[in-house]
Each structure stands twice: as C-alpha cells, then as structure tokens.
Amino acid sequence: MNILLFRFIAVSILLCIIGAKENGERNDPLHFAMQKEYQLATDQKEVFSFSGLDSLGEHAMFLLYTGDHNPLLYYSNIVTPVCIDNVCKPMYIQIYWNLVGEYVGYGVVEDNLLSKFDHDLFEPRDYRKLHDLLLDKHSILERRKLSDLFDPGKKPEKAIEFNGEEVDALSGATKKEISESVVEGALYSCYTAWHLVHGTVVKKMVNHIDSLYNAHLANYFISSPYIAYQRYALQRFSETEYINQLPRIIEILKSSKPLLRTYVLKKLPDLAWAKGDILKLYEGFSNLDTNSKTLLIKNLSLADDSALMHVAGGITGVTKNQLRTFLEFLAEKPTRLTEDMLALLHAAAENQTYAHNYLIAEFLER
Amino acid sequence: MMKRILYLLGLILIAFHATAQDGIFLEAEAFLDPGGWVVDPQFVQQMSSPYLMAHGIGNLVTNASTTFDLEKAGSYNVWARTKNWVPGNWDPPGRFKVEINGTDLAHTLGVTPGWGWELAGEIELKPGSIEMQLVDLTGFNGRCDAIYLSTSDKEPPRAGEALAKFRKEMLQEPASPEVTKEYDLVITGGGIAGCAAAIAAAEQGLNVALIHDRPVLGGNASSEIRVHTLGIYGHYSRILKMIDTEHYPNGSPEAIYDQEKRDNNVKKYDRIDLHLNWRAYDAVAVDSTIQYVDARHTYSGARKRFTAPLFLDATGDGWIGYWAGAEYTYGRESVYQYGEEWEKWGELWSPEEPDNFVMGSSILWLTEVADRPQIFPAVPWAKEVARDHAATAGEWYWEFSRNDLHQIHDGEEIRDHMLRAIFGSFSNAKADTANLNYRLQWVSYLLGKRESRRLVGDHIFTLNDVVDDVMFLDSVVAETREIDVHFQQNLQDESKPDFLSKALFYKTDRYHIPYRSLYSRNIKNLFMAGRCFSCSHVGLGGPRVMRTTGQMGAAAGLAAVICNRHAINPREVYQKHMNEYWDLIVIQKGLKQ
Structure with a gap:
C-alpha cells in the first residue's frame, strides 16, 4: 500500500510538471515514415485526450491541418513518466500518427533529449531503433508485461541506476528476443513509448477520423501513396465507387502488398471484372503473388478473352490447383480456347522445368 | 522383433497381396519388413492407399522387403505405383528401384509427376517363393503405394474409380469388412481428445473402441509430431494429466517420455479396445443415425466394422461426420457472419468476404x-x-x-x-x-494440422462467447489461454518465405465452451471433440490447443455415459439430464483410477 501511495505521489508530482510542458512548441520530427506532410500544417486543433500505460496522466491529441482546413496528421506532445521500482523520470517525445491512427514518426525536445537508464543520451542509431520499434505494431512488446522482459536466469552486468538511485527491478538481463528490438539501456522508455503509441489512443483516432470522413478525404486517401489510407478508403467504397475509381485501384493493386491486393480482388464487384482496366492487372499476372493469382484465375469467367491469354502466357508460374481451376474453366468453356492459347499450352506441356506440365498434357490429350 | 511379429500376424490375418489370373498385386505398406521405410496413411482419401516412404532426411534408408508365392512361370512386367514428388529441372528427389530375387530391375522409379504406375522393368520368374525389395536411392522421401506384376503389357488404371475397382478386384475384397465388433462407444481418432474421451467413458463402465491410424497415441502431441499441450485442465485434470505433455519446446525429443506415459495409461484400461494402426475409411448413417464405422489396418489391410449406439469423431478432420452426412463448415467466415471483428488486424483476423484461407x-x-x-x-x-x-x-x-x-x-x-x-x-x-x-x-513426416472441417453442433462457438464472457448452463469446458489466430507472413511482406506464419493473440479472461458444441446438430448419435468441434474459424483460435481439446474429449466421453445409462442421444443429455451430467463431471478430479 505504501509503495502504491508513494508511486502515486511521485507520478502526480511528475504529471504536474508534465502538464505544463506538454503545451510546448512542436518541432519537426526526427524520424518520419511519410512524406513531409507535417510541413504543410499551418493549424492545429485539440481533438481529444488520451492516456498511456499510466492512466494517471492524460495527453492532449491534436489534429494538424493545412491552410484550407484539410486534416493532415494526428500529433501529441507527450511528457510521460518512465518508472522503475517507483523511481520515475519524465520522457519527452513528440509523436505523429497518420490520419488512420498508425504511428509515423516522432520528434524530441531540445532541452530534454531521450536518455537511457544511466543518463547517457541516445545515439543517432538509438533514435532510429526507437522509430523502427514504434513502426512495428506487431512488436514483441505487445503481449509482454514489464516483468516478462527479463531473463531471470541471467544477472545484469552492472548495477542499474535510474535517476541517481540504484534500482533492482532489473533482476535479470533483457531477454534476447526483446533486446533485439529495443534500444539497449532504454528498455523501459521503449516499452512505455510503444504502449502509448499503440494503446487505446489508436481506437480514438479511428473513431475521430470516421466522424470527419467525407468525399474529400475519400479522394485524398485513394489518391495518396499510403497503403493505410488506400485501405481505409477501399474498405468504405461502395460498388459504384469501386467502378468509378477502377483505374486508380488497378494502379494501387499493381504495387500493393498481397494482403491489400487479395482483399480488393475479393471485394471487386462483378462489373469491375468486365472493364478494360482490369486487363492491366492481368498483363502483370506472372509477377503477382500466388494468392492474388488464385483470385485472378477464379474470376476469369467475368473477364475479357485477353485476360485468359495473359494467364495462359504465365501458366508455368501457377500452382497445381490454380492450373486445375484454369483447365477446368477451359474445359467448361471450350469456345474461349483460342489457337494462340493452345499454342501456349502446348509449349507449357513440353516445358520440362514446369512441375505440373503433365496436367496440361493430360488436358490437351482429352 | 515385435514389429516383425506384427507384420507376420498381419500377413496371416489377410495376405494383402493378391493374385489374379493375369497379375499379382502387392500393397507396399503390407511388405513383411518395411526396413527403414515408413508407412504413411495420411492421404488415403486423396491418393487411395497408405504408402511406404523412404523418409531418411538425406540418408539412404534400409530396404523394404517382402516375399510372395508365384504360381506361373513367365516374363513379368513389374510396375510400381509412385510419383515424382518434386517434378522440375533436377533429378527427382525420391528415386528408388525394385529388386527381385537379388536382381535390380532396369528402371529407376519415382520419376513421373503425379501418382501413377511406373514400369520398374521386366523379369523372368519361376514358380515358388519370390523375394522383393524396395531400394532407396536418395534418402529423400521416395514413395511406393503398390507393386503390380503381370505377364501382360497392360498398365493398371492410374487413379480414381478405375483404380479403386482394380484394387478391389485384385485383392478380392468382399463388399463389407470380414469382422464386425460391437461397443458402447466408438471413438475415431486417438489424439488428446480421443484419448481423454476413451478414458472418461471406460472409467464409467462403457466398452469403448478407440481407433487410431498411428502406432502411438496423442496426435499432434505424439512423439511423431511433438507439439506440446497448452491450456488448462478444467474439471478433468486427473484424466488429462495421464495423457498431456510437459511444456518442452515444440519438436523436443522429450515428447518420447510423455508418449510412453500416455500409451501406458490408455492401455491399462481393459474397457478400451485400442486399435492402433487402424484408419477409418467410412461411416454410414441411416435416418441420421450412424450405424457403423469401417476401418482398415494401415499395414495389413485387414478390415473391421465397428458398431455402437454412440460415435465420437475425434479425427480432427471431421471424417466420421463427413461420411455420415453431418453438417460441417470449412474456411473463414465473413466477419459479418458472427461479428468477430478485431479492427486492429482486419482481414488477417476475419475477412470481409469468406474464404478458405485457414490456419496452416x-x-x-x-x-x-x-x-x-x-x-x-x-x-x-x-x-x-x-x-x-x-x-x-x-x-x-x-x-x-x-x-x-x-x-x-x-x-x-x-x-x-x-x-x-x-x-x-x-x-x-x-x-x-x-x-x-x-x-x-x-x-516429422506427419502434418501437424491446426484447422480443417468443423462439424456443426447445436451451438457454434465463436469469439463472441469469449468477448461476452458467456457462462452457459452447459459450460463443460473452460479455458483461459488467448485466442490465437495465425496468418502467413508473406501477406504483409512479399519477401518472406511462404512457409512462415505469425500469430495474433487476443487476450482473454476465462471463457467457456458449452456441451452443445460437442455433438452434431443433424446426426443424432455423433459427438465430436478436438479441432473438429462446432465453432467458427476465429472461435477455433483458442480452444484448438490440446488441453482444451482434451477437456472436450473428456466431456463428450462422460456425456456418452449418460446417454448409455438412459439409452438416449447426445442432445437429450442437455435437454433432460444436465444435473446428472454435471454430477458426473464434478466428481472427476477426486476419482481414484
């Protein structure tokens, strides 16, 4: 009980100091994963408050705007206690999230740079490592309690001092799998920052942007180079919007990750498959990931004949089941089997480096 | 030595090679001595038979051998049913040859893509005892399903119905199994769920058949697959501690000690008629009531019919339910079907459009x-x-x-x-x-499966039962472990190999699974336990770990006891006998073995 009371008082005092400091000036971020959108921000508005791991403190969240009031980024100037064994020190960090609540970068405060347990300042590589850690929303820190971060079988190499006091919370060395992703000597700061960045605040940002979402944002998102924005828009598009935005969607699909690509390919309305734009995707059939190929083959019945030719041209790059689906389709729709396609199939059947050439040979025999 | 005796016994039971007028058919898995080759029965339903495989992990395995009597002298063509398991621009990895009476046949086998017959060679044979060997040439998973010798040039049917008919004719099998045995409860699948069910039911006096297609019990927890058991014991700690594992790293050879414990514990029950190396291949229902399960010995090919008033599907793949016509699901439901969204992980957790992209x-x-x-x-x-x-x-x-x-x-x-x-x-x-x-x-050469068919019960367990902390009247299974759903790493990063996954963990308090998820909705006398219990894709994410599936098995086994006492079906236990069922469950911990 005494420990808890002590901790409460210590943290409360710290938070009083913090409250005054959080309203400080916004600096350019030190690391930033987007283009320099923050430079376009001419205005900001406090939109809600949130707490991190230590629910005693509330932080103000700002939405940064362009001059013509278009949202750009979420931003919070944070001072948060980092505590070990009830010994606390403040961490100053200015965090940026994109408009769909994903961490994108952070900045520091000149007079209060980030430091480690032993007060050594972060090196440039440490700042970079922290950024990489915060970018990883699937970090190993996600499911761990602080007490799970150490290997009880190993002793630390030296006594750990924190804010001038020796602390014994670090009863063992940092576990190997943890130490690979955190800044050495700054585990608690990393842990605190990660949970602050990826905590309940994310849901609050998503709810907030949902309330602002309109045609302008939809257009901004789908036109942007950012997968998170594209995904947000694509999740909300109506069938009509899918058709109207098809050229842009095809562009996105050509360069996106398999996860988004397969999501969209499953969601495309039937009408979209009959459009000429979709052929641009079939043109690159051979270079697509396997799961996307499955979906392109599955939808051949809706697509133009030239789509079949593109698939036939890349037939030696498909899996056994994909090939079976393709051949079954041709068997059911023999009128779509052209001479050119037959020539491609014959070549594939004779291609000894293609593992499934025998299936094509069997098909051609029939 | 024991192995040899088993093979000889098998041979006596049914000589699983057959002669017809124009040919001799030998099942490779019935060879008298498999040598270093392993019997692989995993894919019988796809490629038609167990087969021998030279799983030498890069080292040549010792020859498999057998003998048979030849009646007619002649020049015989010898075919092997095999496949090149990795066709491509390289030497096939699973090459082997056939040797007869000390003579190597001319052709190397395992060289043609897809399961089919390859000609091993031609040989002059005299009547009498013939010795045959399979000679591994690579140590990398050459495989042989069967050998066929004939004086004719006609190659046997490659696959499908024609092959099945040919095989049946060659083996001169009657339409139904030669032996029928009757039990109170027939359990198919000797994983942790099946073992727990067998123990629970046998302890209460039921005569139980436990049919398992491997030589050892435990399924994914066995020393052949080596996944450690996770989860809590619920009401069944006494039973589950007889068959679970320590928390060693997955793949650890320590699994062998737990294997011994498990096998010994199950074998000590006289009322469990254990059928190791028997694989079920059919189940027939009349008026939505299963009449029997048919199984075949994976080595000798002998067949048995198992009849009972009650059946439990613990096959993992839901085979018994599938054959009997039970409703089942496969794949990932749309996120809208049950509202199992986890916004943070979106499609990776539960997709908008349903698909078959299940855990691997x-x-x-x-x-x-x-x-x-x-x-x-x-x-x-x-x-x-x-x-x-x-x-x-x-x-x-x-x-x-x-x-x-x-x-x-x-x-x-x-x-x-x-x-x-x-x-x-x-x-x-x-x-x-x-x-x-x-x-x-x-x-291992055995797949450790996470997800396959899910049989549909009166209740379909979903994430909502976890999130809403639903306490059912029939909460016979409890768990505290996270809901843990996997996805392939290359979905997020194309540069990753396609054989690596990641796990998404949804933290949870204690949650419960109702008894109504453990029996079929439309097959009246069918229980299910293990990963084929009644749940959604996401719902499976938590309770698929093996102490939880063990709880399901024990709960189903005890429900069978209630069914047996009153000559009722599983649904009526819930409808009319829950108090009696609960009484039986809660005394489990304190029971003496």
Whole structure:
C-alpha cells in the first residue's frame, strides 16, 4: 500500500510538471515514415485526450491541418513518466500518427533529449531503433508485461541506476528476443513509448477520423501513396465507387502488398471484372503473388478473352490447383480456347522445368 | 522383433497381396519388413492407399522387403505405383528401384509427376517363393503405394474409380469388412481428445473402441509430431494429466517420455479396445443415425466394422461426420457472419468476404551439433521453396497455408512443401561454415494440422462467447489461454518465405465452451471433440490447443455415459439430464483410477 501511495505521489508530482510542458512548441520530427506532410500544417486543433500505460496522466491529441482546413496528421506532445521500482523520470517525445491512427514518426525536445537508464543520451542509431520499434505494431512488446522482459536466469552486468538511485527491478538481463528490438539501456522508455503509441489512443483516432470522413478525404486517401489510407478508403467504397475509381485501384493493386491486393480482388464487384482496366492487372499476372493469382484465375469467367491469354502466357508460374481451376474453366468453356492459347499450352506441356506440365498434357490429350 | 511379429500376424490375418489370373498385386505398406521405410496413411482419401516412404532426411534408408508365392512361370512386367514428388529441372528427389530375387530391375522409379504406375522393368520368374525389395536411392522421401506384376503389357488404371475397382478386384475384397465388433462407444481418432474421451467413458463402465491410424497415441502431441499441450485442465485434470505433455519446446525429443506415459495409461484400461494402426475409411448413417464405422489396418489391410449406439469423431478432420452426412463448415467466415471483428488486424483476423484461407499445418524438425563436420546432400529441388532462407531449427511458425490449398484435400502437397522448406533452409544454413557440424536429427513426416472441417453442433462457438464472457448452463469446458489466430507472413511482406506464419493473440479472461458444441446438430448419435468441434474459424483460435481439446474429449466421453445409462442421444443429455451430467463431471478430479 505504501509503495502504491508513494508511486502515486511521485507520478502526480511528475504529471504536474508534465502538464505544463506538454503545451510546448512542436518541432519537426526526427524520424518520419511519410512524406513531409507535417510541413504543410499551418493549424492545429485539440481533438481529444488520451492516456498511456499510466492512466494517471492524460495527453492532449491534436489534429494538424493545412491552410484550407484539410486534416493532415494526428500529433501529441507527450511528457510521460518512465518508472522503475517507483523511481520515475519524465520522457519527452513528440509523436505523429497518420490520419488512420498508425504511428509515423516522432520528434524530441531540445532541452530534454531521450536518455537511457544511466543518463547517457541516445545515439543517432538509438533514435532510429526507437522509430523502427514504434513502426512495428506487431512488436514483441505487445503481449509482454514489464516483468516478462527479463531473463531471470541471467544477472545484469552492472548495477542499474535510474535517476541517481540504484534500482533492482532489473533482476535479470533483457531477454534476447526483446533486446533485439529495443534500444539497449532504454528498455523501459521503449516499452512505455510503444504502449502509448499503440494503446487505446489508436481506437480514438479511428473513431475521430470516421466522424470527419467525407468525399474529400475519400479522394485524398485513394489518391495518396499510403497503403493505410488506400485501405481505409477501399474498405468504405461502395460498388459504384469501386467502378468509378477502377483505374486508380488497378494502379494501387499493381504495387500493393498481397494482403491489400487479395482483399480488393475479393471485394471487386462483378462489373469491375468486365472493364478494360482490369486487363492491366492481368498483363502483370506472372509477377503477382500466388494468392492474388488464385483470385485472378477464379474470376476469369467475368473477364475479357485477353485476360485468359495473359494467364495462359504465365501458366508455368501457377500452382497445381490454380492450373486445375484454369483447365477446368477451359474445359467448361471450350469456345474461349483460342489457337494462340493452345499454342501456349502446348509449349507449357513440353516445358520440362514446369512441375505440373503433365496436367496440361493430360488436358490437351482429352 | 515385435514389429516383425506384427507384420507376420498381419500377413496371416489377410495376405494383402493378391493374385489374379493375369497379375499379382502387392500393397507396399503390407511388405513383411518395411526396413527403414515408413508407412504413411495420411492421404488415403486423396491418393487411395497408405504408402511406404523412404523418409531418411538425406540418408539412404534400409530396404523394404517382402516375399510372395508365384504360381506361373513367365516374363513379368513389374510396375510400381509412385510419383515424382518434386517434378522440375533436377533429378527427382525420391528415386528408388525394385529388386527381385537379388536382381535390380532396369528402371529407376519415382520419376513421373503425379501418382501413377511406373514400369520398374521386366523379369523372368519361376514358380515358388519370390523375394522383393524396395531400394532407396536418395534418402529423400521416395514413395511406393503398390507393386503390380503381370505377364501382360497392360498398365493398371492410374487413379480414381478405375483404380479403386482394380484394387478391389485384385485383392478380392468382399463388399463389407470380414469382422464386425460391437461397443458402447466408438471413438475415431486417438489424439488428446480421443484419448481423454476413451478414458472418461471406460472409467464409467462403457466398452469403448478407440481407433487410431498411428502406432502411438496423442496426435499432434505424439512423439511423431511433438507439439506440446497448452491450456488448462478444467474439471478433468486427473484424466488429462495421464495423457498431456510437459511444456518442452515444440519438436523436443522429450515428447518420447510423455508418449510412453500416455500409451501406458490408455492401455491399462481393459474397457478400451485400442486399435492402433487402424484408419477409418467410412461411416454410414441411416435416418441420421450412424450405424457403423469401417476401418482398415494401415499395414495389413485387414478390415473391421465397428458398431455402437454412440460415435465420437475425434479425427480432427471431421471424417466420421463427413461420411455420415453431418453438417460441417470449412474456411473463414465473413466477419459479418458472427461479428468477430478485431479492427486492429482486419482481414488477417476475419475477412470481409469468406474464404478458405485457414490456419496452416506445420512440420516440426530438430537439428543437433555433431563433434565433426557433417555433409548434407545438395537439394536443388528444395530451393524454389526455401529460396535464401537459412535455418537450423524449426518451430510452430513453420506453417503453410495458401488460398488455393485445402488443408485436407491438399495435405500431401502441403506436407511436401514443408519438407522442401525444411531441407532447403537447412541446406542454406549448411553453406555457412559456422554450421558445418550441424545435422538433421529428426524431421516429422506427419502434418501437424491446426484447422480443417468443423462439424456443426447445436451451438457454434465463436469469439463472441469469449468477448461476452458467456457462462452457459452447459459450460463443460473452460479455458483461459488467448485466442490465437495465425496468418502467413508473406501477406504483409512479399519477401518472406511462404512457409512462415505469425500469430495474433487476443487476450482473454476465462471463457467457456458449452456441451452443445460437442455433438452434431443433424446426426443424432455423433459427438465430436478436438479441432473438429462446432465453432467458427476465429472461435477455433483458442480452444484448438490440446488441453482444451482434451477437456472436450473428456466431456463428450462422460456425456456418452449418460446417454448409455438412459439409452438416449447426445442432445437429450442437455435437454433432460444436465444435473446428472454435471454430477458426473464434478466428481472427476477426486476419482481414484
């Protein structure tokens, strides 16, 4: 009980100091994963408050705007206690999230740079490592309690001092799998920052942007180079919007990750498959990931004949089941089997480096 | 020695080779001595038979051999049903030859893509006892389903119905099994769920048949697959502690000790009629009531019919339900179907559009460091899968799923893909001089499946039951472990190998599974326990771990006891006898064995 009371008082005092400091000036971020959108921000508005791991403190969240009031980024100037064994020190960090609540970068405060347990300042590589850690929303820190971060079988190499006091919370060395992703000597700061960045605040940002979402944002998102924005828009598009935005969607699909690509390919309305734009995707059939190929083959019945030719041209790059689906389709729709396609199939059947050439040979025999 | 006796007994039971006027048919798995070859019955429903496989992890295995009597002299064509398991621009990895009476037949086998007959050669034979051997040439998973000798040039049917008919004719099998046995409860599948069910029911006096297609019990927890058991014991700690595992690393040889414990504990029950190496192949229902399960010995080919008023499907793949016409689901439901969204993980957790992209299957493996450099053969046929990934150890996340693959129908392809991933990655690691002394100690050839068919019960367990903390009147299974759903790493990062997964953990308090998820909605006398219980894709994420599936088994086994007492079906236990059922459950911990 005494420990808890002590901790409460210590943290409360710290938070009083913090409250005054959080309203400080916004600096350019030190690391930033987007283009320099923050430079376009001419205005900001406090939109809600949130707490991190230590629910005693509330932080103000700002939405940064362009001059013509278009949202750009979420931003919070944070001072948060980092505590070990009830010994606390403040961490100053200015965090940026994109408009769909994903961490994108952070900045520091000149007079209060980030430091480690032993007060050594972060090196440039440490700042970079922290950024990489915060970018990883699937970090190993996600499911761990602080007490799970150490290997009880190993002793630390030296006594750990924190804010001038020796602390014994670090009863063992940092576990190997943890130490690979955190800044050495700054585990608690990393842990605190990660949970602050990826905590309940994310849901609050998503709810907030949902309330602002309109045609302008939809257009901004789908036109942007950012997968998170594209995904947000694509999740909300109506069938009509899918058709109207098809050229842009095809562009996105050509360069996106398999996860988004397969999501969209499953969601495309039937009408979209009959459009000429979709052929641009079939043109690159051979270079697509396997799961996307499955979906392109599955939808051949809706697509133009030239789509079949593109698939036939890349037939030696498909899996056994994909090939079976393709051949079954041709068997059911023999009128779509052209001479050119037959020539491609014959070549594939004779291609000894293609593992499934025998299936094509069997098909051609029939 | 015991092995040999078993094979001889098998041969006496039914000589699983047959002669017809124009040919002799030998099932490879029925060879008198399999030598270093293993019997693989995993894919019977896809390629029609158990087969012998030279799983030498890079070392040549000793010959499989058998003898048979030949009546007529003549010049015989000898065919082997086999396949080139990795066709491509390299020497086929699973090559082998057939030797008869000490003479090598001319052709190397295992060279043609797809299961089919390859001509081993032609040989002059005289009447009398003939000795035949399968000679492994690579140590890398050559496989042989059957041998056919004939004086005719006519190749047997390659696959499908024609092959099934040919096989039946050659073996001169009657339409139904020769032996029928009657029980109170027939359990198919000797994984943790099946074992727990058998013990629970047998302890209460039921005569139980436990049919399992492997030589050892435990399924994914067995020493053949080596996944450790996770989860809590619920009401069934006494039973589950007889069959679970320690928390050693997945793939650990320590699994062998727990194997011994499990096998001994199950075998001590006189009322459990244990059928190891028997694989069920059919179940027939009349008026939505299963009449019998038919099974075949995986080596000898002998068949038995198992009849009972009650059946339990603990096959994992839901085979009994499937054959009997039980409703089942497969794949990932739309997120809207049950509202199982986890916004943070979106499609990776539960997709907007339903699909078949379920959690994958794993092959665990283990290396050791020798005291001198070890050579590992070149595996060019594995590089396409492994690419530049290098590894000297496996873990649960060596897992394969893809949206064009079905975890049951494409099981052999999935297993073979994982073997290529392992051999290729290990070969890459061996290129580093730091790994010179590493050698493969053990690689499983059995798929550790996570997800397959899910039979539909009166209640479909979903994430909502967890999130809403639903306490059912019939909460016979409890769990505290996170809901844990996997996805393939290459969905997020195309540069990752396609055989590695990640897990999403949804933290939870204690949650409960109702008894109504443990019996079929439309087959009146069918229980199910294990990963084929009634749940959604996401709902399976938590309770698929094996102490939880063990709880399901024990709960179903005890429900069968209530059914037996009153001559009722599983649903009526819930409707009319819950108090009696609960009484039976809560005394379990304190019971003396």
